[in-house]
Amino acid sequence: MTPAADPAYVAFDGDRCIGSGSLRDVARAGRDALDRHSHASILVFDAQTSAPVDLDFRGSVDDVLARIPPATTPSADEDVVVTPPRGPGRPKLGVVAREITLLPRHWDWLAQQKGGASVAIRKLVDEARRVNEDADRIRLGQEATYRFMSVMAGNRPHYEEAIRALFAADPRRFEKLIAEWPADIRDHAARLAERAFLRQI
Incomplete structure (x- = not known):
């Protein structure tokens, strides 16, 4: 295939x-x-x-x-489409009502924002996603690579050193340490690690 x-x-x-x-x-x-x-x-x-x-x-x-269900769970990097429950929200726009808990001072601040609390929270989330995009991509790449390597390469030579290189953001050392692993395991681990090393996939 x-x-x-x-x-x-x-x-x-x-x-x-x-x-x-x-x-x-x-x-x-x-x-x-x-x-x-x-x-x-x-x-x-x-x-x-x-x-x-x-x-x-x-x-x-x-x-x-x-036996495979028609709809499967998407990857962490994909946008999740949630089937909204009946009730508050604007389902046709993809807006889903859920509960959050804040302190009174947070509610007071949100009430003063243009557009109200919902608009302000959405803007805050979007801004946080934008600001943390690279850090999130690195973290998710590290986690995915570690998860795969722990299952498929835990008994391979230089495994622990390669894990340290992964979390130290040292791509050259990482590639050198996994070079002797079976080709398919090595290549898949390297592909997963691209996000951890801030390379574009």
């Missing part, structure tokens, strides 16, 4: 990447690998966050695909 440019999921059989793309794509790849080798050890990850994905590979490919 040819990997997608920005795959949502990735599947490994031991040290080898056997598929990437949609959840259905990697499910097919995993089932095919098990058909070839019944003792294959298939691990599926969210390609952006490295969160493990539990798939039931019992039965045929059609059986496996039938």
